[in-house]
Amino acid sequence: MPIYEYECRECKERFEVLQLSKNDGDTLRCPKCQADKPQRVVSLFSSGSINKSSNTSCSSTGST
Numbered sequence: 603m604p605i606y607e608y609e610c611r612e613c614k615e616r617f618e619v620l621q622l623s624k625n626d627g628d629t630l631r632c633p634k635c636q637a638d639k640p641q642r643v644v645s646l647f648s649s650g651s652i653n654k655s656s657n658t659s660c661s662s663t664g665s666t
């Protein structure tokens with residue numbers, strides 16, 4: 603089951619939410635100060651898109 607981490611915009615409280623549907627993010631509230639629309643925290647483990655662009659660096663230097 604997908605568990606996402608959120609950070610409150612108001613008090614910077616971080617909390618994990620078991621998200622059953624994509625629309626759950628709209629109704630989430632901070633468990634500490636009850637502020638709505640918490641910021642989604644993207645895990646470092648899932649951000650592997652940086653190494654993907656290593657192939658494009660070759661074509662950018664083609665100035666002959």
Ligand SMILES: [Zn+2]
Nearest residue numbers: 610613632635
């Ligand atoms: Zn809060």
